[in-house]
Amino acid sequence: MKVETKAEEIQNSFETKTRNLGRGKYGRILKMAHTPTREEYKKTCYIAALGMIVIGAVGFAIMWVMTYLPNYF
Numbered sequence: 001m002k003v004e005t006k007a008e009e010i011q012n013s014f015e016t017k018t019r020n021l022g023r024g025k026y027g028r029i030l031k032m033a034h035t036p037t038r039e040e041y042k043k044t045c046y047i048a049a050l051g052m053i054v055i056g057a058v059g060f061a062i063m064w065v066m067t068y069l070p071n072y073f
Contacts, residue, residue, distance in 0.1 A: 036044065
C-alpha cells in the first residue's frame with residue numbers, strides 16, 4: 001500500500017469522526033465555551049498562584065518538621 005493512500009485513509013477516517021463533533025453529547029459544551037475575558041483570566045491566574053503558594057508552604061513545613069524536629073528528641 002502506498003504511503004499516499006494510507007495517509008488519505010487516515011485523513012478520511014479522522015474527518016468522518018470529527019464531522020458530527022458539534023452535534024452530539026459535546027455540542028452543548030462547545031457552544032458554551034468562549035475565550036475568557038481579561039478579568040476572568042486574571043482571577044484564574046490569581047487563584048492558581050495562590051494554590052501553588054499554599055501547596056509549597058505546606059510542603060516546606062513538612063520538610064522543616066521532618067528535618068529539624070527529630071534532632072530535638
